Amino acid sequence: MILSFLFFTFVAYLIFKLVFDFIIPVYKTTRQVKQKFRDMNEQMRGQQGQQASQNNQPKNNTDKKKSTLGEYIDFEEVKD
Template structure:
């Protein structure tokens, strides 16, 4: 009888260990890994976009617009 109670107690302890500790830790670790992977992918995408923007040649100004030097005066009309 005492041996049966001991086995039941050990079984209950193992059940609690597995379902209250091991499985939640496993799920939490899996979720954290997924979030870290997603964050790394997001950062790599941003880095690639920045690299592409830096490598892209600057857009030339339109030839119809005259280049103005510093100090040029631009006429304007006041609108009421």
């Protein structure tokens, strides 16, 4: 009789630990990860919308301006 009570108490403890130390944290983490993915997806959609609206606007003449610094010349080390 006492052995069955101890056995059922031990099984109840294991179930309690499983639920509160594994199942609930996994559920909460999964929910948070899904929310973060939704937030990132909405942010990307907003950025794509902004880019699309910017592409529709006329471009400035900044592309036609040339740099006054000159050309870039590769540097090669000369060994003696």
